Amino acid sequence: MEYETIAAISTPMGEGAIAIVRLSGEEAIKIADRLYKGKQPLESVDTHTIHYGHLIDPDTEQTAEEVMVSVMRGPRTFTREDIVEINCHGGLVSVNRVLELVLRGGARLAEPGEFTKRAFLNGRIDLSQAEAVIDLIRAKTDRAMNVALNQMEGRLSTLIASLRQQLLETVAHVEVNIDYPEYDAEEMSKDLLTTQLKEVEKEIEGILVTARQGKILREGLSTVIVGRPNVGKSSLLNSLVHENKAIVTDVPGTTRDVIEEYVNVRGVPLRLVDTAGIRETEDLVERIGVERSRERLKQADLILLVLNYNDELTHEDEKLFEAVKGMDVIVIINKTDLDEKLDLDRVKELAEEHPMITTSLKNEQGVDELEQSISELFFAGEVESQDLTYVSNSRHIALLEQSRRTLEDALEAVESGMPVDMVQIDITRTWEILGEIIGDSVSDSLIDQLFSQFCLGK
């Protein structure tokens, strides 16, 4: 526990051009090196030096991030252990991806106050600070626990608890075959085991795909700007991009002409989709008739619907409102620097509950309000909790992915003909990892399950 390599984001979340993911421990350099591609491997660089390069996702072998990496070998470091600091672009998307990569690479997410604790345990901090460390651990743990608990209430928590129960029943079944080989319980066959594990795997994949927060964090909020030609879509895009230092990335798997832009709006990562089309001020309204565009629109997490203050409401505008019904929409009324020609009452009627923002993008007016509105929509106004929301979720995602991998190991083991008691090791591990998400890993549960599920006796 004290010796694993730990990692965490060590810069405040959401703002800032640069974010830092810090690793500490025996394997810090090794883990970073497995991801890093630069002039020379990190293992061979001098201590206390910084290096430019890229992080490669080992699963896809694609470049994930452009980074600067500092290597500091112990004991002349904060924790007296080897430390690696990965500097990446600010904003949730980049830093979260880096953190996920190092967690997948073998680091464990640091507990609250753990860097400080290590610094202390390794003799870096003097006695007078010890009490403070204790307070820190207690306070941060409680706070993190509260947040984790709050978040965990509801669907995800129930879902994970039920997945664990499914796994537990499977394990209990395996165990009863082992500990009571003569008991007349059905033997856990390869097929039965595969079926049961595949079910859980499918669910975990489902959570990973649909967990809304997780999706936002990993991919950004899929955002589409719609509006008639000349309402100011490009200007809107440009002001969002310029204000927020966009990172342009080629997204693998999508057609080459579709370029997506990531922008970070007050901690909300936006993925502006199909911006090429918007840039060309192509008439989206016409394209809405086309099935493909309709699909794209329906897949969006957020619609920015732009209207012209200086023009009358048209049939096309009304059709747009109809097309985005039931989605998260922010209505933007642009060009307030010009005369009012728009029927605002009618717009209010059409907008229903959706927020309405008036802007003059030309005069850089109203952008702040828009950003505020986006942030409110996704943090329900609780901006303070967003760091912790983020941290816990990234932890959840890392754990869910880990659990999916151990489950895959189990399935592979079944497939290759490994005995059931070996497979059980991977299943139990999956169960434990899922337990970490909801803060419950009591090993006695298995024995309870065993005796409630099966009638055993002498």
Place this chain on the structure above:
Amino acid sequence: MGYKADSYDVIVVGAGHAGVEAGLASARMGAKTLMLTLNLDSVAFMPCNPSVGGPAKGIVVREIDALGGEMGRNIDKTHIQMRMLNTGKGPAVRALRAQADKVLYQSEMKRTIEEQDNLTLLQGMVEKLIVEDGVCKGVITKTGAEYEAKSVVLTTGTFMRGRVIIGDLSYESGPNNMQPSVNLSHHLEELGFEMVRFKTGTPPRVNNKSIDYSKTEIQPGDEKPRAFSYETTEFITDQLPCWLTYTGEETHKLINDNLHRSPMYSGMIEGTGPRYCPSIEDKIVRFNDKPRHQIFLEPEGRNTKEVYVQGLSTSLPEDLQQKILKTVPGLENVEMMRAGYAIEYDVMVPTQLWPSLETKTVKNLFTAGQLNGTSGYEEAAGQGIMSGINAARNAQGREAVILDRSQGYIGVMIDDLVTKGTNEPYRLLTSRAEYRLLLRHDNADLRLTELGYEIGMIPKERYDRFVAKKEMIEKEMKRLEKVVIKPSEQVNAVLPEKSTELKEAMHAANLLKRPEVTYQEIHQLAPADFDIPEDVAEQVEIQVKYSGYINKSLQQVERMKKMDEKKIPDGIDYYAIGGLATEAKQKLDEVRPLSIGQASRVSGVNPADVSILLVYIEQGKIAKIAK
């Protein structure tokens, strides 16, 4: 009326399965040892099922053997049937189980004890301990004899304030109508020990000649000769079968109609019974959708007609027991020889013990076996041998020997007992071991013989044989890592149909990692130039084939060991540590763990508490250096 009797290094009170191992271990380690028992005719008596071993338990028997204990050797000499269980599963969960000849098992064990140097076997009931200033100095028997000793081991089983219950009948008794021990239990309470009531039970016994076996299924022993002890060279081949039958609707109806006569449901039994060996009435109430329950008919020996009815443990009234038996196919005309019964007894809360099994309250006093809240002969024997070793070492002024969770099931069990306690009779299950893959029955010698030799339990000749085996395993594993097998017709003819053809040259070890390829086949393709005995071949196969999983487990063990190495200083005041949660303070103060590792396993102590504890301990160190 009292008189001064002899003095000893170690006194063992009780000669059940814990007591005999404790006494023998202590004597073998050179301590002058006295073993006191209520009745010389019940040494190593099996009051319940006539069998030894099974999953987890069978591995304990091998661990006892690897440490120089007796249970394995004794059952090898006295069984009527032996089987390897779980042969269709992985190596970690395979386990031997033997049906014992109960009487022979006892007489053989008694003879071994009688022949053992340094060991005196004596009939007598211990009623009091001699305790001065929290230090145990000996025992006093009912007849007034005062024996002095440097260490005392209590292994009093289910005798302490034992109470037998059959229907609405209940009387003070040890198992099988033997004399209970009443005063000692009260005395322990006076000394400040916390005692709780546990309950267990046993099924009726029936006469073999009255069973119609044609209505049952035969359960024969293995044809291949088997043995628990690594030292056994003579095998019993003449085996007796067991038989399988089932309860049915009639049985269940009869029990359901008479539940009001069950002491379990009338509230007469106060003790906590184990979930894993419920009485038949329990099974029928809790699992009422199960149409039938298995009943195994197990002979109790070669020179008796008594048959143990496994699966029918009960405390229902005697007349009802007879009727229930007769509802079971094959038992329609059965003669019951002994009625089943439930027994309640006093148990020491095991968190009052150090991992050495010495009590925290009274120095030089050790306890082992069912008294500590376990169930089963093997669990008792496993604690027995450790308490004997540590009592002797204590008498000799040496440090205690503590097995950790990666060394053996014995270590898992004792750590569970002293760290977590138990609220029901504790039974070992393979699922209690987090490093199950390392704790196999085939490698108990590799895990523990070295230690057994170091502490003087294993003689030199045996140790030399062990070292030779170990070296041969290493040699053969190295060879397989180097030798290359090339694709050829001969090779692909040997590879069984289920495996894929060999396309490229491959190290023998890698080929062996394919689940379907056996060591025998590898050996055929790339023979060694030296003879490889079967047990060596087995080790090589398991260690190579499962190396991936084994290495994962070893990494976990490394982490555990680092935590276990962080010792907690004596006399730490948990209540003075700010930041620890209240529950953690209470639990830690009760258990007083020796290491951070043990502390982290105490229930109610969370990772934040462990962190705080670590900081606190380091703080103390820094403060000392600063002074």
